[in-house]
Every structure is written in C-alpha cells, then in structure tokens.
Amino acid sequence: MYFLGDILHWRNFKMQYNNTVKDRYFIYLGDNKYQSYSINSYTVTTTTQSQYYQNDNQRSHLKHFVIPGGSFGFPCDSIVDVDTWFMDFYMDTLLQSSSIKKVGKLDEETLLKLYKLIKNSTRVAYQMKIDIYECYYKEGLKVEKPRRKKRGKYRN
Secondary structure, three states: OOOOOEEEEEEEEOOOOOOOOEEEEEEEEEEOOOOOOOOEEEEEEEEOOHHHHOOOOOOOOOOOEEEOOOOOOOOOOEEEOHHHHEEEEEHHHHHHOOOEEEEEEOOHHHHHHHHHHHHHOOOOOHHHHHHHHHHHHHOOOOOOOOOOEEOOEEOO
C-alpha cells in the first residue's frame, strides 16, 4: 500500500511517450474514491531535463518546481511539472509490479507546494483534483478545495 507523498522508483518504465525504456520516479498522490470502478492511483512523475524549463524553451511558461538531488529519495535534481507529467495508473499495477519500490516520502511543505500546482492546473481534470484534495484531507493536511472551471479559467 502506498500513501500520499511516497516516492516510487519504477525500474524499466515502458510507458514513455517516445517508446524508450528507462527508470522513472513518481510521487504518489492517492487514488479515486469510486469503489465501483477499477481504482486509479494518481501520480506525478519528474524529469531531469531542465533545459526545457529555461529561458523561452517549450516548457518555460509552465509552473513547476525543482526537488534537489538527494532529497526524499531522488538521486538528482528533479523537476515537478503537473501539467506535463501527471499520470494515473490502475492501483493493481502499482501494487503488483516487482519493478516498483518506495524510496522516500515528501515532507509536508513540499506536498503543499505540489498541491498548489495541481489545484491551479488547467490540465488536471476537476474530478481528479477533488480526489486528490480528499487524499490530502484524509492525511490531515489543510488545503483549499478546488473550484469548478468558470468561463474558461479556474478561480483561485
């Protein structure tokens, strides 16, 4: 079983957008609350490709933050960007894979910083935001509940 903020190392991750196989690190955010469906777990993966976030490169306009290497189980500086790297998986996939192991856990300050990115994202679906909000709430973290999209923009 995984908990909010757990850092998962997935060896030989095969679901890359460019079909390469490589190790990935994921931050576990919780799962959906609908027991009648296959339970999805929400994660955000990280990237070490900092050049895309500098100056006027393709992702420089996206809100993100860097987790320093050596922190929370990350071996090198890792960029957290929920607009590009938000992913969900069937919980069974995470629990049954021998290629996945927990290597660390985010602290409360970093979890709150991550939640702010998710809440303000225009690419993460509202229902996913609600599910993640409830996971934070269950862990005792006081965060603001997301609001529905209004006139093309999310209200803060």
